[in-house]
Amino acid sequence: MSARKVVKKSESALYLYCIGEALTLAPLLKERLPAPIEDEGRLELLEADGLAAVASAVSLKDYDEEALQAHLADAAWMALRAMRHERVVDYFAKRASVVPLRFGVIYLDRAGVEQMLRERAQELRAAIERLEGREEWGVNIFCDRKALMDAIASISQRLQELEGQAEAASAGQAYLLRKKMDSMRKDEARAEVSRTVERIERELREGSEGATRLRLLKDEAGEYGELVGKLAFLVERRRFDEFRSAAERLAGDVGRAGFRLELTGPWPAYNFVTSN
Amino acid sequence: MTGEELEFQEDELSLLETLDHVLDRGLVIAGEITIAVADIDLIFVGLNVLLTSVETAREVLHERKKKILSDE
Numbered sequence: 001m002s003a004r005k006v007v008k009k010s011e012s013a014l015y016l017y018c019i020g021e022a023l024t025l026a027p028l029l030k031e032r033l034p035a036p037i038e039d040e041g042r043l044e045l046l047e048a049d050g051l052a053a054v055a056s057a058v059s060l061k062d063y064d065e066e067a068l069q070a071h072l073a074d075a076a077w078m079a080l081r082a083m084r085h086e087r088v089v090d091y092f093a094k095r096a097s098v099v100p101l102r103f104g105v106i107y108l109d110r111a112g113v114e115q116m117l118r119e120r121a122q123e124l125r126a127a128i129e130r131l132e133g134r135e136e137w138g139v140n141i142f143c144d145r146k147a148l149m150d151a152i153a154s155i156s157q158r159l160q161e162l163e164g165q166a167e168a169a170s171a172g173q174a175y176l177l178r179k180k181m182d183s184m185r186k187d188e189a190r191a192e193v194s195r196t197v198e199r200i201e202r203e204l205r206e207g208s209e210g211a212t213r214l215r216l217l218k219d220e221a222g223e224y225g226e227l228v229g230k231l232a233f234l235v236e237r238r239r240f241d242e243f244r245s246a247a248e249r250l251a252g253d254v255g256r257a258g259f260r261l262e263l264t265g266p267w268p269a270y271n272f273v274t275s276n
Numbered sequence: 277m278t279g280e281e282l283e284f285q286e287d288e289l290s291l292l293e294t295l296d297h298v299l300d301r302g303l304v305i306a307g308e309i310t311i312a313v314a315d316i317d318l319i320f321v322g323l324n325v326l327l328t329s330v331e332t333a334r335e336v337l338h339e340r341k342k343k344i345l346s347d348e
Contacts (some may be wrong), residue, residue: 011278013308013309016305016307019303048339061311064320065309065311066307068309068311069311069315072311072315072319073322075322075323076301078295079291079295082294082298082299083291083294083297083298086297086300088296089298091300099303100297100302100303101302101303101304101305102298102299102300102301102303102304102305102316103298103299103302103311103316104307104308104310104311105304105305105310106307106308106309106310107307107308107309108308108309112307112308116305118308120305127303138293142341158337201336214296264293267297268297268302269299270297270298270301270302271301273301273302273303274303
């Protein structure tokens with residue numbers, strides 16, 4: 001029985017950012033640190049079994065389940081906290097191998113955190129080891145539909161075949177073939193989008209330690225057109241130049257058909273915290 | 277090639293990218309106080325809609341991640 005439990009419920013709780021090896025993280029706390037999620041807290045390490053969680057104190061006034069639920073509806077409140085969470089994780093991820101946690105992991109006291117570290121030590125250690133020297137890069141694929149439609153006739157083999165037939169055919173047949181081609185354009189463009197996303201995933205995966213396709217939210221568009229694919233790659237730091245060159249080559253290739261690639265990162269490995 | 281098609285933008289905030297990472301991904305640990313995963317998904321969708329048009333949020337967050345823009 002912990003003495004802690006007897007004490008009147010504390011007014012503060014601990015907000016967690018990421019987990020790494022205690023020995024690696026300890027020196028990093030002596031540097032100039034990014035702001036914690038709430039100004040009143042300060043970043044600290046909670047250790048158990050050689051592992052350490054980066055945490056800071058938050059007031060239960062804002063972070064008990066009810067208060068938190070209310071804050072979640074407030075976009076400005078959330079955006080600032082999410083950004084601070086990310087900055088803290090980013091600070092450590094740039095200097096050590098850490099497992100980034102999702103927003104909103106909160107413990108009432110140190111004992112709870114320590115127990116969690118002990119219980120999940122094996123899994124956490126495996127992840128920390130796997131992420132060593134690696135970071136996440138995102139590749140967003142945008143498509144300018146109009147440019148794609150303009151280019152599709154010269155990209156699609158089926159359309160080219162039909163065009164060949166139309167050229168050799170009588171005027172009447174050619175007319176019918178061209179009509180058929182018009183109705184095929186949209187389908188071929190759609191097929192070209194999935195071929196392109198698959199190709200980018202396949203080719204960039206080769207220079208990476210892992211790849212994952214992320215879901216698209218509706219209405220996600222950039223100034224370069226409609227977002228048609230969102231990929232994340234786990235890349236060895238020392239191989240990033242290679243990865244970037246491959247992305248540049250691909251961007252050049254698919255650019256002709258109206259696709260643009262956007263590379264974002266480096267990110268802590270949010271998408272690669274589990275091994276599968 | 278010129279790299280014109282590969283965007284690599286320094287110091288341009290991508291708030292949505294950040295929210296997407298922080299709210300939607302990362303290791304899920306059931307702490308003693310936790311927001312349910314389903315809630316996080318909903319929140320993210322809501323914020324995504326909201327923040328695309330919230331200029332103040334952009335100001336707060338103007339430091340984020342390098343996006344890559346090689347045609348500048």
